Amino acid sequence: MRKINDYYAKKAKKDKYPARSIYKLEEVQQKYKFLSRSDSVLDLGCYPGSWSLFASEVVGPKGIVVGVDLQQADQAPRPGGSPIHWLCQDIMAPEMVVEVRKFRPAFRVLISDLAPKTTGNRWSDSQQSLNLVRKTLALAEELLLDKGHYICKVFQGEDFPEFVNRMKELFGMVKVLKPKSSRTESREVFVLGMDYRKTGPERELQQE
Template sequence: MTVVDLGFAPGSWSQVAIDLVRPGLGRVVGVDIIPVAPPKGVNALQGDFLSRDTQERVRELLKDENAGRVHRHELIKEENNTDPSYLDQDLSKLDLNMTGKAHRDKCIDVILSDMSAPWELASGYHHRSISNPYHRLMNTSGNKFKDHAGSMDLCRSALYFAFDTLRVGGNFVCKFYQGAEDKQFEKQLKSLFSKVHRDKPESSRSESKEAFFIGIQRLSSAEQDRVFDEGG
């Protein structure tokens, strides 16, 4: 199983993902514009995901089915594992079935996107509260229109990437800030996935516009023109 975590810093989602997929049987690749050490067992790529070069680096990494995996013998030595569980066996079968060009291109099982548009740097690096990227992890400006528009750009970028790389039956989770464009984006998701849910976490403040779209089971019949028809 392959999980890609977009905007993974500081690494909470990647940590949960690597615990679930088990290194050696699955792999987790985190991508973020912020340089940060990933959780143990997670592969990390630094770059702006809106850049085609960054997306191509992710694709090239994933084309190698062994890239990003901790070797099985290393896990046995570290954890003193004995016989693999039924879940381990199922995941192994899934990975062994990922052969052929179509599967190499569409080799991701889950895409997680927690990306937020970074603030513009203040003039002069003495403004450390804003210019330091580690202080910009929440990345909300207070301008609801700006936050919404920025999040929609990132969501659409993640969706284009998902269309090209997410296997049939794969799942997609995307953070966004609610606004005028999210209905159209939800319609696009419904053209690509069997089920689409909109969720606002209980931990999110009532006045916050933060929410998540969850796309379940990518459809085999989804057509690019229909999914990305902005006017329809």
């Protein structure tokens, strides 16, 4: 497995991406095509910028990418890519939504490679990961366009099935994925939700 990891690390360097995580997103995109030309994309936890760079290339010059992270990213988009707007913001802060909406009131795609600082305690790490992805899912409910798409990274734990079930309530299709470039020993998986239901039966009942 170490050889595979080295392969993707070297490939990222050769392809001039700041991190090997780009190939996880690329693999999912090749199969499910959740990113399209001219899309608006919000990237939560964007640093150091590989996912935003890839999304920019896919959506092209008529699209837009907004990347948010506590650390300031500064990668320039590739030739032919969309503009990328880097925001140094905390996704937990209400003002983050205000800042993001200065670029678009809502987005076609929300992507997130967010992960907590790991402690080595699997239970604790998975709980912290789920807390982060629950927040990104809540932001997806607030910021995604109808029929939009969402992908996040999560460390599997005992509450993971509950998270997947919640996604199934919100999206027309949900897939749990383990890209080839992920480490075999890692508990990380990626959850893809496609065709967001902006107004669903459950929420219509709540409004009545």
